[in-house]
Amino acid sequence: MNRVKIAPSLLAADFGNLQKEVEMVNESEAAWHHLDIMDGLFVPNISYGMPVVSTISKYATKPLDTHLMIVDPDRYIQTFADLGVYLLTVHYEACTHLHRTIQAIKASGMKAGVALNPHTEVSLLENILTDLDLVLVMSVNPGFGGQSFIPQTYKKVEKLRGMINEQSATALIEIDGGVSSANASKLVEAGADVLVAGSSVFKAENPAKMISELASSNLS
Ligand SMILES: O=C(CO)[C@@H](O)[C@H](O)COP(=O)(O)O
Numbered sequence: 492m493n494r495v496k497i498a499p500s501l502l503a504a505d506f507g508n509l510q511k512e513v514e515m516v517n518e519s520e521a522a523w524h525h526l527d528i529m530d531g532l533f534v535p536n537i538s539y540g541m542p543v544v545s546t547i548s549k550y551a552t553k554p555l556d557t558h559l560m561i562v563d564p565d566r567y568i569q570t571f572a573d574l575g576v577y578l579l580t581v582h583y584e585a586c587t588h589l590h591r592t593i594q595a596i597k598a599s600g601m602k603a604g605v606a607l608n609p610h611t612e613v614s615l616l617e618n619i620l621t622d623l624d625l626v627l628v629m630s631v632n633p634g635f636g637g638q639s640f641i642p643q644t645y646k647k648v649e650k651l652r653g654m655i656n657e658q659s660a661t662a663l664i665e666i667d668g669g670v671s672s673a674n675a676s677k678l679v680e681a682g683a684d685v686l687v688a689g690s691s692v693f694k695a696e697n698p699a700k701m702i703s704e705l706a707s708s709n710l711s
């Protein structure tokens with residue numbers, strides 16, 4: 492079994508020391524940097540935009556895993572590609588022509604992911620699964636860090652793992668929201684490949700140690 496990938500969400504970082512926070516992730520056992528882009532329309536919160544993404548990109552030495560919580564994400568695909576994003580994830584609920592959006596992300600040279608809100612059924616991805624590099628399962632309602640994990644996520648992950656295996660698809664399963672050492676092992680057991688962790692990492696006394704602990708989740 493491959494080791495689970497950890498993607499610390501910089502939304503919970505200290506933005507007054509952004510370079511230092513990015514460097515902590517660079518030097519840790521994290522696999523990716525997770526960036527959350529919120530537009531105040533698709534979700535009720537606004538996070539940060541291009542100048543901050545550009546700064547993160549300048550200091551990051553690991554791939555940028557970028558989660559767009561914005562309406563009509565097609566408008567910004569090329570911009571994120573130009574900023575050095577590795578994997579661009581759009582929300583199922585924000586795309587009218589999801590297949591076209593996924594193809595456009597791939598044509599720009601990035602990997603493509605689709606995120607599902609907690610109420611969105613995984614079977615809706617059945618016809619597009621083999622086109623995806625990643626499915627992001629939201630385990631909180633998108634828009635804010637620091638929320639409580641929704642336990643129904645385990646069942647969704649198990650079902651999605653079954654669909655991926657059945658179709659011999661290669662999409663990774665990423666879980667985002669309220670992830671901590673209290674639920675990480677169970678998520679990996681259910682079929683998760685990537686865990687996003689914001690508050691549990693950046694609010695920890697020793698963030699790098701917490702990343703290492705989460706990365707060992709499937710070994711416990
Ligand atoms: O996409 C989101 C929230 O919408 C996340 O990536 C959060 O930033 C994760 O933060 P925690 O729930 O781990 O604090």
Ligand SMILES: [Fe+2]
Nearest residue numbers: 527558667687
């Ligand atoms: Fe996210």
